[in-house]
Amino acid sequence: MTEDRFALVTGATGFTGGHLARRLRAYGYRVRAMVRDPGAAAALALAADGIEIVKGDAADGQAIENAVQGTSHVFHIAAVYRSANHPDSHYFAVNRDSVGHLLAAAQKHGVRRIVHCSTCGVHGDVAEIPANEETAFNPGDVYQRSKLAGEMLAREGIAAGAPVSIVRPTGIYGPGDTRFLKLFKTIENRSFRMFGSGDIAYHMSYIDDLVQGFVLCGEHPRAIGETFLIGSDSYTTLNGLVQEIAQVLDVPPPRLHIPVAPLMAAATLCEYVCKPLGIDPPLHRRRVSFFLKARAFSVEKARQLIGFEPSVDLRQGLERTAEWYREMGYLRSYARKAAA
Numbered sequence: 001m002t003e004d005r006f007a008l009v010t011g012a013t014g015f016t017g018g019h020l021a022r023r024l025r026a027y028g029y030r031v032r033a034m035v036r037d038p039g040a041a042a043a044l045a046l047a048a049d050g051i052e053i054v055k056g057d058a059a060d061g062q063a064i065e066n067a068v069q070g071t072s073h074v075f076h077i078a079a080v081y082r083s084a085n086h087p088d089s090h091y092f093a094v095n096r097d098s099v100g101h102l103l104a105a106a107q108k109h110g111v112r113r114i115v116h117c118s119t120c121g122v123h124g125d126v127a128e129i130p131a132n133e134e135t136a137f138n139p140g141d142v143y144q145r146s147k148l149a150g151e152m153l154a155r156e157g158i159a160a161g162a163p164v165s166i167v168r169p170t171g172i173y174g175p176g177d178t179r180f181l182k183l184f185k186t187i188e189n190r191s192f193r194m195f196g197s198g199d200i201a202y203h204m205s206y207i208d209d210l211v212q213g214f215v216l217c218g219e220h221p222r223a224i225g226e227t228f229l230i231g232s233d234s235y236t237t238l239n240g241l242v243q244e245i246a247q248v249l250d251v252p253p254p255r256l257h258i259p260v261a262p263l264m265a266a267a268t269l270c271e272y273v274c275k276p277l278g279i280d281p282p283l284h285r286r287r288v289s290f291f292l293k294a295r296a297f298s299v300e301k302a303r304q305l306i307g308f309e310p311s312v313d314l315r316q317g318l319e320r321t322a323e324w325y326r327e328m329g330y331l332r333s334y335a336r337k338a339a340a
């Protein structure tokens with residue numbers, strides 16, 4: 001069924017793109033990964049898994065065209081996301097302009113399907129929950145604004161007849177991710193402090209479920225021209241998330257709450273000092289906004305239209321994530337187990 005399917009995956013050295021590239025391979029797709037650093041791809045053994053590697057930067061139109069050539073499907077996952085030591089122009093060059101380059105190359109080379117990865121963050125701090133695909137845009141920082149700008153280009157492509165689907169993932173987690181590691185670590189070593197009330201809604205997306213959503217968007221005829229919020233079946237609160245993690249790690253739930261304003265001030269100062277020096281600030285406002293922005297969404301549209309069915313609940317997902325952290329030696333419980 002899939003032998004004529006040749007997928008380009010951007011961002012395959014990252015958490016989501018790496019999982020997606022391997023899943024597509026497992027489904028019988030021929031897969032090409034466009035990466036900035038072939039050394040990083042080698043370290044991740046992408047080629048060993050049968051994934052073709054091409055070097056290229058997402059902001060470089062010619063590199064994108066070279067990577068797109070010959071493919072039938074494009075999954076655009078690359079983004080500037082985790083680091084914060086960039087000028088605003090860099091976010092737009094990668095998160096917006098790459099979409100224009102991809103659409104032009106895809107049209108020129110007759111790509112059959114394009115799946116563009118946006119973010120639920122285009123909705124920003126959601127006033128009424130659960131939000132859905134029609135909820136107003138409200139990006140709250142440069143990353144979210146640049147992702148929205150990229151999504152707008154993808155929507156222009158749709159309006160012009162391009163076979164594009166847009167995915168807005170909620171907070172992605174699972175084995176291979178390190179964004180939530182600090183949360184796990186500080187809960188385990190009991191140094192975690194909740195900034196603010198912790199009553200704010202939070203919506204996770206387990207990596208395998210999200211990858212299922214991407215694949216459906218690349219294959220299902222009804223996905224063309226549509227935008228989907230993709231995430232777990234249900235959302236929780238930050239307090240709920242922290243309590244679940246504490247149970248998974250078998251430690252008492254953290255109880256201490258601290259006002260968020262001083263943390264935000266420290267983050268602003270950190271960015272002010274670090275950014276001009278090109279240093280990734282250890283604390284920045286986007287990180288602090290984790291404690292402030294309500295994120296809770298309905299995934300009903302994806303369920304109804306393309307048969308998306310998240311299958312990993314929060315507890316299972318957190319257990320699998322903790323297990324991977326232990327295997328990697330990231331959590332103390334690994335050290336205790338190993339010493340026992």
Ligand SMILES: NC(=O)c1ccc[n+]([C@@H]2O[C@H](COP(=O)([O-])OP(=O)(O)OC[C@H]3O[C@@H](n4cnc5c(N)ncnc54)[C@H](OP(=O)(O)O)[C@@H]3O)[C@@H](O)[C@H]2O)c1
Nearest residue numbers: 011012013014015016036057058077078079119169171172
């Ligand atoms: N993580 C979340 O909770 C979340 C939530 C909603 C949406 N998203 C979106 O989901 C996607 C994947 O997120 P993730 O967490 O898996 O990200 P990630 O692990 O940080 O991976 C990002 C990938 O993008 C690549 N990249 C960055 N700048 C690039 C450039 N100029 N040219 C080519 N590649 C570049 C990185 O390559 P290098 O290895 O070379 O750095 C890496 O492979 C992104 O589009 C993000 O906006 C993420």
